[in-house]
Amino acid sequence: MPEMVTDNLAVADLPLLSPWVTPAVLIVVAAVHVMALWRRSNRWLRYWSIGAALLAAAGVAGVFAVFHDGGINAPIPFWISVGVVGIAVVTAVAGVPRGRWWQRMSAAGAIPVAVVAMSLVSNQWLGYFPTTGKAWATISGQPMTRQVELTDLAKLRGTMPSDGRILRLPNNLGPSGFRHRTEYVYLPPAWFAGKERLTAVVMVGGVLTTPTDWIRAGNAVEAADSYAHTHRGVAPILIFVDPTGSFGNDTECVDSPRGRVESHIVTDVVPWVARNLGQPAGLRFMMAGWSMGGTCAVTLALRSPEVFSGFVAISPDRRPAVGDKTTTVRTLFGGDERRWAEHDPLSVMRSNPQRLRGISAYYAAAGDQMRTMSGMRTWSSSEIDTARDLASAGRTAGFTVATFFVRGGHTWPFAARAFESALPFLTRPDPR
Template sequence: MFLVPAAWIGNHWWRRITGMVAVGLTVVCLGLAANQWAGFYPTAGRAWQGLTAQPLPGQISFATLSHLRGNPEPDGKIVPLRTSDSVSRFHHRTEYVYLPPVWFAGDVPPRLPAVVMIGGVVTTPEDWVRSGSALQTVRDYAATHHGQAPILVFVDPTGSLSNDTECVDGPHGNVDTHITKEVRPAVISEFGASDRPGSWAVAGWSMGGTCAIDLTVEHPDLFRTFLDVSGDVGPNLGDRAQTTSTLFGGRAADWDRFDPATAMRRHGPYCGVGGWFQSEGHRHHGSGLTSPQIRATQTLSTVAHEQGIDVVVRPVPGRHNWQFAGQAFTDALPWLMARVDAPN
């Protein structure tokens, strides 16, 4: 015997079913629209992997690593990174590293360069792999360079999907401290990465692009190269007053500390620091490409050049999405490797 709720009995039960179906379809359509705008999942397969929290391609446990030394690993491996929060008190999600084929070649891993990879505001540490195709890009590079490639470090810059930190230290989390004092030392100690500042780079898209230039110009003793893909002119949650109040708890000195242009003028002139800016734009009445990100690039690249930073500036037609970010990483990787892999 089946029990039917009384509210469903009557001539209009079909309207209730239709309403529920409409709500479900609305949610699905909103999700598809968001995915189309940001390009989170370029294929249905990647969408399924992300939404069901499947392991990343080539992911293994940390305990398995020791058994793979000396064995050919033509694609490299992804391993969860055991990072502390004892210094920053920033509660982060699981972070990951990609280890290239050359890492597995001998009894002792070589002192490889490393690139910190940072996504946008609504992000997870997996996004550069699932949405930005960074794993395929670095595998392709390794395949044509005898297994040589950088260690990629996929960090968590937000701790959740609703926490805009801009990678600074503040009420939303001490992310600058987490990356510089917890992530970087962990990669060096656990995976034998080079500890030379010239062997370290930061790459990011959207908010992550702002993070990339900020971390580098504020900490040239730790990072000497950045890839800023479609970043803003500086950390922001609105205008300067709103950003100072919300992001820095009202501390104007912290706005000065983390504003890239201010930081460059304070720290400069730099020596041995380089940056690649790549931002999307559209043509306006037959003129050159324009967008808020391109205007930010123009401002920051000018200050960077004035302060002795070697800059590459690439305005490119496109949209503000993960596909653009992935292509920018592909474009910049040879240049980036020429810098971080060079003697310094």
């Protein structure tokens, strides 16, 4: 069995995305409930079944309402797991106070087992943790492989290591005042040699994110190292920023009551990297992100074309959104529709194409349905339609556009695949 060794603690590195995970955990949940319900009276079981059905339906309806507002489409196993949590609550409430010891113990274990099952099923859907080792490393905050401090860089300059290094950034980078978690930078082997003009890419995850997600769930460092091995050590510098400040804070990377994220990225992070990690040949900055991060990549690059020469947008939305337009304008922009329009990519591309001419844009999205377009069979989804619309508007505005549309879902494994496909795009010379 492979092991992941972190901070002198060996953790069995079991796969969490294998197809057996969902049926296995649901079987365990079923077994616990069978033990809790076995030999109960018919009257008890009748009341339990009514309560379980009602709470399961209420749980599914509540989560569905939240997801529907956010435009999130979850697979059937996820909804089953949500319903199972509701059933488990009824089992625990009704079963713990009375019954034989093994019935009460099983009833007490129903909720934690159901919550673990829902977490594993959700992870199967999103691909957040590919293995138990990476899950443990993220949850426990283990340091990453080849992590160095700023003071270590001087002695590594002038060398060409076989792999890149990960640098932890200082907590106070600039004037924005945004309260963020620890951020990181990946430095490719060529950075240490100091001879190449490199691209520095600001990497942004989704709403439910930490700064290390692109490293641990998106395999960005592994992909960059692999690319560097076949390109004389050259790969992008990757800047893993915190776009939310906390897990689940949907900022859309704009300056709002939820945080001054745009200012943090543009006026804190980018100047610090340019000042402290710049090369004699200079740095070229680009944006890249998945899900909310894909939207951030488009929005920030179009709002600051003097800072970012292009972007990679993986599964982006059409514009920053935290619900419908009314909710978004009120929540993110203080009711100011002018500010909303200034952050709407389609409006920005129409209003000032000359300022944006020559931007490099890479759109990636996944779908699971086939349709015919211009006589060719291609994958289709609402995310691909959004990316096509943004790409078309970009071409009209004079962008250099590339696309990557394949079979897949709104998951971290697809984000990792799309980012790896974009590495040649990120390292080519700036066309502007």
